[in-house]
Amino acid sequence: MLKKNIVHLTSVHPRYDVRIFHKECCSLxxxxxxxSLVVADGKGDGVQNNVSVFDVGQPSGRxxxxxxxxxxxxxxxxxxxxxxxxxxxPELIHIGLKLKRxxxxxxxxxHEDVPKQLLGKHYLNKLVRWGLSKAFDIYExxxxxxxxxxxTATPFIRDKFLLIxxxxxxxxxxxxxxxxxxxxxxxxxxxNYVCYVGGIASxxxxxxxVNAMEKVTxxxxxxxxxxxxxxxxxxxxxxxAGWEYVDELGWQGRQGVKNTLGMSKAGLVTLHPTxxxxxxxxxxxxxxxxxxxxxxxxxxxxxxxxxxxxxxxxCVDPLNTGEIAKAxxxxxxxxxxSEQMGENGKTAIQSRYNWGIEEKKLLDLYKSLI
Numbered sequence: 254m255l256k257k258n259i260v261h262l263t264s265v266h267p268r269y270d271v272r273i274f275h276k277e278c279c280s281l282x283x284x285x286x287x288x289s290l291v292v293a294d295g296k297g298d299g300v301q302n303n304v305s306v307f308d309v310g311q312p313s314g315r316x317x318x319x320x321x322x323x324x325x326x327x328x329x330x331x332x333x334x335x336x337x338x339x340x341x342x343p344e345l346i347h348i349g350l351k352l353k354r355x356x357x358x359x360x361x362x363x364h365e366d367v368p369k370q371l372l373g374k375h376y377l378n379k380l381v382r383w384g385l386s387k388a389f390d391i392y393e394x395x396x397x398x399x400x401x402x403x404x405t406a407t408p409f410i411r412d413k414f415l416l417i418x419x420x421x422x423x424x425x426x427x428x429x430x431x432x433x434x435x436x437x438x439x440x441x442x443x444x445n446y447v448c449y450v451g452g453i454a455s456x457x458x459x460x461x462x463v464n465a466m467e468k469v470t471x472x473x474x475x476x477x478x479x480x481x482x483x484x485x486x487x488x489x490x491x492x493x494a495g496w497e498y499v500d501e502l503g504w505q506g507r508q509g510v511k512n513t514l515g516m517s518k519a520g521l522v523t524l525h526p527t528x529x530x531x532x533x534x535x536x537x538x539x540x541x542x543x544x545x546x547x548x549x550x551x552x553x554x555x556x557x558x559x560x561x562x563x564x565x566x567x568c569v570d571p572l573n574t575g576e577i578a579k580a581x582x583x584x585x586x587x588x589x590x591s592e593q594m595g596e597n598g599k600t601a602i603q604s605r606y607n608w609g610i611e612e613k614k615l616l617d618l619y620k621s622l623i
Contacts (some may be wrong), residue, residue: 542598
């Protein structure tokens with residue numbers, strides 16, 4: 254009998270996470286699998302898009318999440334009694350080892366390079382950072398050898414895991430074709446808006462973005478879609494002069510994101526040059542491209558190669574507010590060039606950077622395991 258009951262597990266991500274739910278789970282359902290998703294958000298059980306969602310309750314803090322919620326995720330995973338389990342958080346690795354001992358097929362989805370991420374946590378003592386990073390690297394390498402497959406979010410992370418487990422494949426978080434293309438995507442109907450979509454934090458460049466808006470001096474407004482993760486940073490930037498030119502939209506669902514992109518003339522992804530961002534492939538960059546708007550991105554070599562080779566935006570020093578402001582002013586002031594950049598980006602998505610290509614890789618992996 255074919256193993257067709259798939260269970261995705263997360264104790265961190267929201268139930269409708271774009272990568273986990275809208276892409277991986279929904280693609281597996283479409284391919285004929287029975288799919289369940291275990292989450293920890295306190296919103297209860299339910300069924301959405303034929304995916305059965307099971308909630309183990311919202312954690313009360315980091316300690317509770319790591320030690321108690323993960324055990325509840327494991328108990329629910331056993332209760333569901335699936336054939337294949339797909340883990341999405343590093344803290345669930347030990348659950349994967351338990352499920353392997355029960356004879357289950359286990360896939361670990363490495364969204365990030367955690368040892369590198371730990372090295373970038375500058376609020377920790379340098380020696381502590383190094384020690385935690387090294388310890389997790391050893392644990393991760395040992396544990397992931399026992400899994401049936403490793404899925405990674407970027408080719409860079411894939412290359413690391415190939416040295417650990419030969420059954421490793423990158424499933425990039427590229428956009429679903431047509432999902433964010435607005436019917437009102439007529440350049441003449443757009444407003445002088447630029448947008449940022451995603452988590453809002455100092456390391457993601459919010460200070461520089463708001464300060465850049467002061468230098469833009471009213472030539473454009475920033476549409477800010479997302480939630481602040483640092484209360485002190487939120488209070489700080491709202492006192493900047495540039496905040497006058499910011500529209501805080503809060504968290505937006507997929508339709509809200511689509512509407513914002515449809516009205517904007519550029520999308521911003523000016524993340525700081527930290528160890529865990531330089532080799533990343535930020536989904537927001539590709540979503541801007543898929544919506545047909547030019548990208549203003551950090552001038553990291555990998556990002557610059559994508560944007561410059563496809564002529565779909567401008568790369569700037571993310572720490573230089575003057576460069577960010579200059580790029581914004583250029584794109585809102587030169588609609589012909591901006592529209593062409595947007596079209597170039599959309600063409601690149603249609604030919605190379607889209608979920609349809611990644612979906613096939615995901616399904617081929619599952620079929621090979623089955």
